[in-house]
Amino acid sequence: MSVHTPPADLFRNSLRLLLDKNIAAWVDLWAENGQLEFPFAPDGWPSRLAGKEAIAAYMRHYPDHIDLHDFPDLTIHQTTDPETIVVEMRGIGRLRETGSPFDMTYVAVVAIRDGRFTSYRDYWNPLAVAEPGTDFTRSSR
Template sequence: MTTPLTPAELYRHGLQLLLDKDIPAWVDLWDERGVLSFPFAPGGWPSRLEGKAAVGDYMRHYPDHIDLHDFPDVKIHQTVDSETIVVEMRGVGLLVETGSPFDMAYIAVVTVKDGRITSYRDYWNPDAVALPGADFAGTHR
């Protein structure tokens, strides 16, 4: 029996999957009932996605809109709850439609149970990325 990855190891693995544009493998890191929330989502954008299938639908077109090149400055902080981490990081790359630079700061609060993501609160500024008619993952509003 394999020991599940720690939350920090799982998170770093997930970042590599995003860089590899392997969205199905990234979605496979999620628990079936996992919740992805965006506390700063503007009106008309989803603020909460419930379940692995909803997360997969939301992220499916991400590489069509944002070409990630790196996650510099990743800092993972362990909390008093061994299953929860707080992550500070930047994602850099290009906006596919315009070729404009993409450089976004993120803070995430992530909970992992039994080797799967059960909760992911994504604190980012969607107003900093103007994708006409689409949210950060390319889901049309």
């Protein structure tokens, strides 16, 4: 992505890469010192990942746990800061371990500098996957 890529376009591209299970290319969209945060992470789960290397390690096995099929209901809101967006979306697919449906609603606050993600606060609901057989979240979410 060029440094002139609008944040909404960078974000849409990141979703395509997740659907393609191309985690390496997804991680390449991050700045070296990027921060990925999960403000609602339960005890024992990561609440903050600092740096591209930590984000890569965290996401490496994501496709082994969740088979994403689509991100319907995507709405991207521009903020007064041209490099910050607020995203509302739904991710749907299947949990690989159990075959159960995966359907999660997200709100994210995303900052981009020089065409790379620098901050991504992911407000997902851990209670939505807190069922027997869904302990994948400790290693991948």
